[in-house]
Amino acid sequence: MAGDCTTIVVTCASGVMEIVLDRPDLLNSINTAMRAELSRAFAQAETDRTIRCVLLTGNGRAFCAGQDLGERKPLPDGQKYDLSLALEGEYNPLLRQITNLPKPVVCAVNGVAAGAGVSLALAADITFAARSARFVLSFANIGLGPDCGASWLLPRLIGPQRAAGFAMSGDPVSATQAEAWGMIWRCIPDEELIPSARSFARQLAVKGPLALAATKRALAASWHNTFSAQLDLERDSQQALGYSDDYTEGVAAFRDKRMARFGGR
Secondary structure (H helix, E strand, C coil), rough: CHHHHCCCEEEECEEEEEEEEEEHHHCCEEHHHHHHHHHHHHHHHHHHHCCCEEEEECCCCEEEEEECCCHHCCCHCCCCCCHHHHHHHHHHHHHHHHHHHHCCEEEEEECCECHHHHHHHHHHEEEEEEECCCCEECCHHCCCCCCCCCCCHHHHHHCCCHHHHHHCCCCCEEEEHHHCCCCEEECCCHHHHHHHHHCCCCCCCCCCCCHHHHHHHHHHHHCCCCHHHHHHHHHHHHHHHCHHHHHHHHHHHHCCCCCCCCCCC
C-alpha cells in the first residue's frame, strides 16, 4: 500500500495504521489522488486483522486545507462544475468509510484544518489538536455551504448556535476553544501532539476489538434511537459480547491481574 501512494504516507506498527497526509507545500489540500489513496488505506484497515486502530494526521504546518481548488480551473465556454459528482463519487464514500470502520479512528490535527479538512478531523472517533491548530469553515466566503458531513457533525458536537456561527462567519476556531466546546477530545502542546496521539492509539489497539466496534456502533446509533431502543441495543450487544472469547479472556486477565490478550473472537 505505502509504495503506491503519492499524497499520503502509510505505516503500520503496534496494531496501529498511521496515515499522514503528505502534500505539505499545498497545506495537505485534498485532490483526486489523495481521496483515492485515503479510500484504499481505510479499506485495508477494515480487512487487515492486525490493524486495530487508525491514526490520521498531517505533514507540515497544516493538517488539511480542504479541497485543492487548483483542480477547479475555469472550464471553457462558461461551463460550470457539477460539485455533486466529487461529493457523491469520492468524498461521501470516504467519510462513510471512516465513520463506519469497525475500529477506532484517532485524528491528530497538527495545524490548520479547513473545509473538508474539518470534516476529516471530526469524523474521527477521537480527535486531538495541537495548541496552535485552528479550524476554519470558509465555504460561505466562496459562495458554498458546508459539505462532507460538517452540517451533521457540528450541531451534534457543539450545538446549533455555535455550529451556525462557525459555519456562517468563516471565523477560525482555536484548538483551545474547540476543546472547551467539546468539538475535540483534547488540546495538546504542539511538541506533545504526535507522541500523545500515537500513545493513545496504541492503548486502543490492545483493547478488545469486538468491544470497541460495539462501542462505536452504539454511540452512532444513539443519535437516532430513543432511550428505550438504545437500552435494547445495549442488551443485545452485551449478549453477543458475553459469548465471545474476548470476554472470557478479559475476565480471566482481570482475575489473574495481568494484561488481557484479545484475539477479536
